[in-house]
Ligand code: C2E
């Protein structure tokens with residue numbers, strides 16, 4: 001039996017312990033120090049406008065290269081971060097880092113982009129999110145229109161009155177709010193009117209089913225109808241094939257995101273990506289390059 005200390009808690013690894021439970025504890029124990037040790041990074045994935053093919057928004061996505069565990073996928077460590085509430089500190093860091101990055105791109109002559117930052121239910125429940133957003137906007141000096149927050153339905157579920165007030169306050173600052181992974185949560189349509197949303201992101205499970213499962217395209221069409229009626233823009237995520245791109249564009253999606261266009265990339269690679277999607281726009285403007 002191995003005794004393993006985690007902060008002020010003790011965990012016992014026994015021979016019979018499920019390997020999944022062991023892995024969870026290992027991930028949690030490493031994640032506790034990941035932020036302080038500078039192991040977390042943000043990558044950025046372009047969201048492409050259907051109308052003109054330009055990239056106006058990029059989504060910030062966490063990447064973790066742990067010296068002990070190697071690359072760990074967000075699909076694995078985000079749930080651990082949520083359960084341990086490490087997500088509050090990590091989410092705070094992500095918000096600040098993404099806004100600083102946008103400021104840096106702008107200072108080095110890239111066309112202005114908006115960054116979409118994922119926000120967890122815990123950050124919304126904490127009640128300090130509007131204040132944090134205001135502080136970060138002030139510190140980085142970016143325009144509120146250059147920031148978007150992505151919330152999931154689960155974030156809206158827990159204490160939705162309180163959550164709705166936070167979102168309202170954030171949206172009044174001029175920051176846009178998107179509902180992420182639409183269709184995978186409880187999908188109570190009440191959230192769509194109760195929350196001050198600007199955008200819906202159709203989950204990639206529906207995009208994935210488009211060519212095979214007629215039900216997926218019915219859901220996509222219905223979502224677009226609903227969004228249009230409510231004045232919301234629609235982004236489809238997980239677009240991997242030309243066929244999906246054509247179907248989603250014809251159905252009326254405003255913007256598309258997925259490996260077909262680009263995977264999430266390191267910040268230094270974004271300039272080249274923007275060039276690829278809108279060369280004219282970048283070079284039409286005087287280019288200011290930071291010196292020193
Ligand atoms: P999400 O917010 O729905 O982000 C989209 C996910 O789909 C990303 O996975 C992205 O890399 C992946 N993706 C994009 N295009 C394609 C495609 O064409 N095909 C496929 N199969 N996948 C595609 P990733 O980066 O692994 O992140 C997973 C989830 O982790 C995110 O889902 C989000 O819920 C969460 N996450 C990531 N960063 C943060 C963060 O800073 N804060 C919080 N709270 N959650 C985060």
Ligand code: MG
Nearest residue numbers: 059118150180
């Ligand atoms: Mg997202």
Ligand code: MG
Nearest residue numbers: 180181201237
């Ligand atoms: Mg999503």
Ligand code: MG
Nearest residue numbers: 181203204237
């Ligand atoms: Mg998703």
